Amino acid sequence: MRHFLFLFLLLLSAHTYAQRTLTGQVTDTDGEPLIGVNILVKDTEVGTITDFDGQYSLRVPENGKVLVFSYIGYASEEVLIGTQTRIDLKMSTDAEALDEVVVIGYGTKKKRDVIGSVATVKSEDITKLKTTSFVDGLQGQASGVQVVSNSGVPGAPSTVKIRGISSISIDTDPLWIVDGMPIYTGSSLGASNGATAQDPMSMINPNDIESIQVLKDAAATAIYGSRGSNGVIIITTKSGKKGQGSITVDYSAGLTEPSRTADDIGFANxxxxxxxxxxxxxxxxxxxxxxxxxxxxxxxxxxxxxxxxxxxxxxxxxNTNWFDQILDQGNYQDINVSGTKGFEGGNMYVSFGYRNDNSVLRNNGLERYSVRSNLQFNPFENLSVETRLNFSYTNNDRVKQQVGGALGNNSGGNSAGWGNANRNALPWYPIFNSDHPTGYWNPMSGNNLVAAIDRDMLVDEVTSYRGMGGLALEYQIPAIRGLSLRAEGSFDLLQSNTLNWVTASLREFGSFASDESRVRQSINYNVYAKYNRDFGNHGISLTAGTESQSINQQLRLMEGQNLTGTYKEIGNPQDLLTLSGGLSYEEYLRAFFGRADYKFLNRYFLGLSFRQDGSSKFNEDYRWGTFPAVSAGWVISDEPFWNNRTFSTVKLRGSFGQTGNKNIPSNRFVTTYTNRTDWRYGPADVILEGTRITNIGVPSLTWETTSSYDAGVDFGLWDGRVAGSVAYYQQNVSDLLLASPLATSAGLQGNNIWGNIGDMSNWGVELELNSTNIRRNDFTWTTDFNITTNRNRVDRLTPDLDRSGRGLLSGNRVSQTGGRLWAYYMAEDAGVDPERGVNMIWEIDIDHFEATGETIKTGRKIPATLNNLQNHRIIHKDKTAVPTVFGGLSNTFKYKGFDLSVFMSFSAGDYLYDYEEQRTTDVQYGQVVLRSDMIGNTWTPDNPDAKYPELRWQGAYPYGWDPDVENPDSPTGKGDWTEATGNYKTETVNWTKYLYRADFLRLRNLQLGYTFPNEMVQRWRLQSLRVYLTGTNLWAWAPHYDGWDPESGGGVLPPLRMYAGGITVKF
Incomplete structure (x- = not known):
């Protein structure tokens, strides 16, 4: 053994002697240090990067002859080593290198050649937020992209809109593409029983993402045809890197808490x-x-x-504080290990990720495991093979958020959660009662929130498995330079199992359990040819191919009543579940597409594209739709006459195109029926068996079509120190797919019938700016800013709706021809009557409304009785839930090894209705939580200017109102007070007293990091080492709203504040 050890040390010392250390500094042409330059000993895997002073130190092996220097935006250089021990280098910028590659539909382009509206989001801007789902990290990152965080529950879905709302009644989510595969993004992972759904996108590890491109105008999206009207988001995952292999470990952990507390809202004890x-x-x-x-x-x-x-x-x-009982300090842990390796003829990337989110809601948490393998290699000359595989598993322990949603259709049991803490769980309800078998007080009421989250009494668990992957073969045709054929096959398989179990102690009709299994499978095939060739001053790029997609979804629901054991015994002979329902669903899409791009002198650009889609969702005669697009661009700053030194680059671009939307339920073109044995007609005890129509088929149903116009300018100032773009867009949507209401007498379940009825339009302006404010010695300061404006208008509805002028009503919102989409429709608050102490509203001219559908105020205040609130609703044309302005601002500071980033997002112009405040500022009959703000703020004879009316039991005031009595002093000639008791039970009828502007400015992320110097980490046998502290949702300013959160309101857990730290090590 000693001889072996001696021989090993001798060989090691000989190897070390054969190596030598090479040092140096890399700067730009102005002598400023370049940080992070890649330096590689050619034909080896030995390399390093420069530190914050541009310095490097590298041990060169005996066979090392040449150093290769590479850096984004700079021309790569090779330097002979010879006998040198120090090599300093000044790197020059490279116009070609500065022109980044942008991923578009079925291909890539240099950014200079792109004449559509495409925004890029960097992966580091997403991962620094440390959110469970990367979708949350998109908020404020790109112009035209609005992201709303709907809840603070781990994995909860966010709402994403690109350039506003482009449909009146159907799904307006964008198309998501991952590595060329259209993926499922619906929120069907257990959206039941009052619990928050899980976003399938949360099953994708954010650390695996390389880049995100957002396609916004028709020039970019028409190639996706019927799926492109809501925009397209293309996600490219990481690939292996050429040269030296590496392993990267990133670990972070943090604490989470609600951004506001119950004390901030103010609840009465x-x-x-x-x-x-x-x-x-x-x-x-x-x-x-x-x-x-x-x-x-x-x-x-x-x-x-x-x-x-x-x-x-x-x-x-x-005196129970229910928020203290259901909330706890939240925390998370996130670890990601990835490896990348380049080899002759290929590269590979592999990763493993684990995340554990323990929510601030007790007994609520989400755990995710993910693995990925991306491989690219060239088995033969001219043939490239790519494989991408990703598998993930999540386990989601859920608790209820919303009021209601009782398991087993029992409205009297276990309807607990965040919603009830805000509304129904009174402070004088006890938690425990030693006389009850469970030890809890009144668990079956649904308002003992501690009992309802006890895992010995209730289980609500969703386990999900997802596999995504694809195989791509690309062959370069040797005989025709620039021509290649590409075939892609990909799959997206998602399976979720939702287990619900509730003990008899929480449910009046005995214990209950259900086991729901959903399997959704999508298979996609693409075959297309690409031709790219430059001929002198001319450049041509052609793409043509076909795509086929099949979607299959199956649902199976098992249920059981009066079980004897716990959820662990489900499946035993005495606790069997029986099949109670299910469905099988299939959908098919076939498409042909093509694109032709031409450029001349690298400054004039022309693009054409088309796609023809056929979908099984429509009848054979209306199944196919064609979606063309045309675009043009001109780099005017390259013209000989351009001598503007301020604007160093200017590109004009414009486009027109059409896209479609088919996101409606299947089989709407055929009439469907359902058979049941428990129909109830007439007396309650009469139960009949029979068949009923569930959908009236419309054979002529076809696509929504969006015609999009876009005109923009991309520019650079002062040799690229400032870069940006500004664009105007307009979208005209025709043949709106709309479920129109039918009379109840039609006997149709749901009382709706689908049709292509109506038109709408959508327009706005986008601005993006990126600037390098300071770059001096060791200090840099950069800024990224974007802002978007958006407006919409309903241009046409059904003839009946347009004839009446009343529009399409949905809850407290209405859409009218000529007005904005889904404007709030409710009585307008007029304060508290100083003489009587009742809520007042503004009167409208009802006769004028009946004749025209227009709501005009008479100028008179009338009491907010139940009838008046319903009859005097006003269409607030400029008040909707859609913001008119949104965007983001990011500043990044770097000094030596330190970096500090500050990111803020903002939104304005939308309105929020606070249902929780409405219900908890009315005593009613003593069944609701009350706000402490009412104390001293209710009407009395000594306090006539109070915010709230006089406190009265069950909304009964001794001031009635007769709308029909003659009144010569009234603008309408009728309506006056009476001595009868008035019905002011207004807790369920909305009016503008609780309607607020939802403008906000949010400190979305603050991160401070430090990267250790190269010479230090190399002594530790590392390639790089970085530590960081980060905070998310640290502060928000909402000038018009003082509730839980301006994005989510108060009915669900609002977005959380997070404090975290982490370390990234690269070996």
């Missing part, structure tokens, strides 16, 4: 609650005895359970 309720009772009934509130008067609404009863004194002795 038990004493305050009783004071408010009993003041209302005293004002209504007049006597102190009658004013006393009996807790059992509302407990008996849920169930007649003697154990659950409470005296007034017992209730006053309880």
């Amino acid at each position: 038990t004493e305050e609650w009783f004071n408010l309720v009993e003041t209302a009772r005293f004002n209504s009934f007049g006597g102190e005895e009658e004013a006393l509130f009996d807790p059992n008067s509302i407990l008996n609404l849920f169930q007649d359970d003697p154990i659950a009863r409470l005296s007034r004194e017992e209730a006053l002795a309880v």
Whole structure:
């Protein structure tokens, strides 16, 4: 053994002696250090990168002859080593290298050649936010892209819109492409029982993403035809790098918490609650005895359970903060290990990722495992093979957020969660009761939130498996230079299993369990030819091919009642589940596409594209649609007459094209029926068996078509120190797919019929700016800014709707011809009457509305009775839930090894209705949580200018209103107060008292990092080492709204604040 060790050390010392150390500095032509320059000993895997001073140190092996220097935006250089021990180098910029490659539909282009509207989001801008789903990280990153974080629950779906809303009633999500594969992005992973759905995109590891391109105008999206009207987002995952192999480990961990607390909102404690309720009772009934509130008067609404009863004194002795009971400190851990390797004729990238999110909601968490393998190699001359495989697994332990959603269709049981803490879980409800078999007080009421998240009493778990992958073969035709054939096959397989189980202690009708299994499979094939060739001053790029996609989805639902064991015993002989439902669904798409691009003198550009799609969602006679596009560009700054030194580059571009939308349920063109054995007609006890129409088929149903116009300017100032683009866009959507309401007498389930009815338009301006503000010695400061404006208009609806002028109504919103899409439709608040202490609204001219559909105020205030709120609704044409302005601002500072990035996002022009505030600022009959803001802010004779009306029991005030009585002082000649008791039960009817502008400015991310110097990490046998601290959603300013969050409102857990730290090591 000693001899072997001696021989090993001797060989090692000989090898070390044969190596020598080479040092130097790399700068630009102005002498400024270049950080992160790649330096590789040619024909070896030995290399390094420069530090923040541009310095490097490298041990050169005996066979090392040449150093290769490469850096983005600079021309690569090779330097002979010879006998030198120090090599300093000044690198020059390279116009070709500066022109980055942009991924487009079925190919790539140099950015200079792109004449469509395409935005690029860098992977590091996504990963620094440390979110579960990378979709959240897109907010504010690119012009034209609006991202709304709907919830702070791990993996919750976000809403993504590109250039506004392009349809009135169907899905407006963009098409997502991962490595050439259209993928499923729906939110069907367990969206049931009051729990938040999981976004399938959360199953993709953000650390595997190389780049994201957003295609916005028709010149870029028409190649995707019927799937491109909402924009296209192309995700390219990482590939192997040539040269030295490396392994990168990134670990981060952090703490999460709600960005606002219950104390910020202000909820009444038990004493305050009783004071408010009993003041209302005293004002209504007049006597102190009658004013006393009996807790059992509302407990008996849920169930007649003697154990659950409470005296007034017992209730006053309880003061439960339900937010403290259901919330905890959240945390996460995220570890990613990836390896990249280049070899002769190919490269590979492999990765493993693990993330564990423990939510701030107790017993709620999401765990994800992911693996990826990307391989590219050339087995033969002119043949390239690419394989990309990704497998992921998530386990989502869920809790309820919304009010209701009881398992087993039991509206009286276990409807607990964030929504009930905001609304129904009163502060005097106890948590525990030793007399109850479970140890909990009144668990079946649904308002003991601790009982409802006890995993011994309720389980709500979603396990999901996803596999995505593809194989691509590309062959360069030797006989025809520039011609290649490419064949791609890819799959997206998603399986989810949702297990729900609730014990009999939470459910009046006994225990219940369900097991739902969903399998969705998508297979995609592309075969196309590409021809790229330059002929002197001319350049041609041609693409033509065909695509085929098949989608199959299956659902199986098993249920069981009155089970004897826990969820772990489900499947045992005594606890079997039986099949209760299921479906099988298939969809097919076939397409032919082509694109031709021409350039002259590298400054004049012309592009043409077309696609013809056939979809099984439409009848044979209307199945095919054709979607063309044309675009042109001119780099005017390359003209001989251009001598503007400020604008160093200017490119004019414009496009027109058409895309489609087919996102409707299948089989809408045929009439469908359902058979049931439990139809109820007439008396409640009459149950019949029969067949009923579920859909009236419309054979002529066909595509929505979006005609898009885009005109823009891409520019660079002061030799690229500032770069940007500005564009105007307009989208005209025709043949809107709309589910129009039918009369109830039609006997159609859902009372709707689909049709191509109506038109709308959508327009705005986008601006992007990127600047290098300071680049001096060791310090740089760069800024990225984008802003988008967006407006829309309904141009036409059904003849009946247009004739009446009333528009299409959906809840508290309406769409009218000539107005904005889904404008708020509700009575307008007029404050509190200083004499009577009741809520007031503005009166409208009802006769004028009946005749024209136009709502005009008469100028008179009338009481907010239930009837008046319903009859005097106003169409607020400029108030919708869609922002008119949104964007982002990022500043990055670098000094030596330190880097600091500050990213802010903003949105303005949209409105938010706060349902929670409406329901908790009205005493009603004592069944709701109340806001502490009411204390001292309700009307009394001594406080006539109060924010809230006089406290009254069940909304009954001694001031009635007769709309038909003659009144010569009224603008309409009728309507006046009466002495009868008025019905002011307004908790379920919306009006603008609770409608707020949702403008916000959010500090989305703050990150401070430090990269260790090369000479230090090389002593540790590392390639690089970086540590960082990061914070997400650290601060938000909403000048018009003081609720939970201006994006999500209060009905669901708002986006969370995060504090985290991490380390990235490269070996």
